[in-house]
Amino acid sequence: MSALEAMRVRRSLLRVTDEAPTHAELVELVSAAGRVADHSGLAPWRLIELRGDDRERLGRALHKAERKRGVSTKPLRAPLLIAVVARIRPSHKVPEWEQEAVAAGVAHMLSLLLDEAGWGVFWRTGDATRSKAVAKAHGLARNERLLGWLYVGGKPERSRELRIKTVDGERFLSSMPRKKDKKGKKK
Template identity: 60%
Template sequence: MTALDAVMRRQSHSKVTADAPSRLQLLPLVEAAATVADHSGLKPWRLIELRGDARLRLGAAFSEALGAHGKDAEKMASKPLRASLLIAVVFVHKPSFKVPAWEQEAVASGVAHMLSLLLDEAGWGVFWRSGNFTRSEPVHRMHELAPNEQLLGWLYVGGLPDKTKSDKRKRLEIGRYLSELS
């Protein structure tokens, strides 16, 4: 399979099974994802594996961020339990006169996207979740982020369910998105 085939086949899987890659299976994929273009080689990112009780603590942080109580708190607390492995994607701003913060954040996003492609190609179901909680103080604290770090979201990773969407993605009218200057 070519890289083009893998990219065109990729789809998000919002429902996954309890299976998940081990840390040893994850390491070569992270190493490959780290090859994205990175001006000055700053490596302005890091990833955090959340398994087991770490997902429960994240759910509690979601509830705290929402100020939820009762059933709402339970609902929020269950969200990180949708996959056995969550990979937090963290943008780490590095001081640089050459590389602005937005470019460094783009590198971190590139690593996350590349990792999602590699996980998909390896046969895992992946879904990138983000939202307002990524910038909330309880979630920031739960991930033990430094002042120069921002959470970009989580890759929810698990096994593919027996029935996966076989519908092909609607093709883009690419001419609307690719222009040419002469």
Template identity: 60%
Template sequence: MPSDGHESGVLAAVANRRSHSQVTAEAPTQAELLPLVAAAARAADHASLRPWRLIELRGEARERLGDAFVTASVCTDEDAAKLRRKPLRAPLLVAIVACRRDDTPVQVWEQDAAAAGVAHLLSLLLGAAGWGVMWRTGPLVRAKSVRLVHALAPSEELLGWLYVGGVPADCTAGNRAVIDPCDYLSAL
């Protein structure tokens, strides 16, 4: 099948993907984010359930998340201050929520995989649009106070946050080791 040139753009976006642990104070607007979310929704999704939702956290919402981190932890004042600052490392956090449904034969793990697929595609799309992105998780993802900040339903699980911001001018792309695909692809 001949290439229409579209595949090379996708391959380049994936090959150039990297996590940006530090970003600037710039962030995409909701209007800029919406078409990327629409495109990310094309991720593989068993039975087209769309078992996911995304939550934008900007401004004070990030501060409330930092407070929830502290509430969920037993720590010193110094550690509490560090925890409280974690959500402030990016101007935009996009929470990835798996919305698990039991009214379908689609297994929960498949529903979670669909939600993770949306998150990964969204991170690729944001990166291709010139934004710095890092998917962050950790033990506090499952904390009660963190669930409350996100107003999660009992059937929902937080899968982490995409930390999104501008790419610093002095950013140098990290080099990830290239794999030998033969080590990871086998046939039966």
């Protein structure tokens, strides 16, 4: 499958099975996803693999962030969660927003690779990504920001039948505006 075709058929699956890629399979995909465009080669990202009890620890941190007791079941919706972390590095050439964009680019590339490899993937974000309790659970340093989690699992049989939505590229593509002359005509 070409990269173009892989992107056309990709979709988020909100329900996945209990199967997940192995650590070794994941390492191979992360190695490829890490080739995302990265101004100055800062590699301002890292990923955290959450399986088994790690998901329950995250569930406790999510509830703590919301000032609730107990454990949120959200992290249990997939057998593998991959936390996407932007590692902001001091740079006079690369602003913080661009470093976060690189981390998000790695996550998106990884989601495409996982989808192409036959895994179901969806990306979760939210206010909890910036909470102290969730940052502590992930062991984030002061210069790190959690961007969200990729939820990964097997693709249910029924998901293969889902309709693929198309995007009208013409709607989102425009030319740079041109200046108008004194008569109001574009130059």
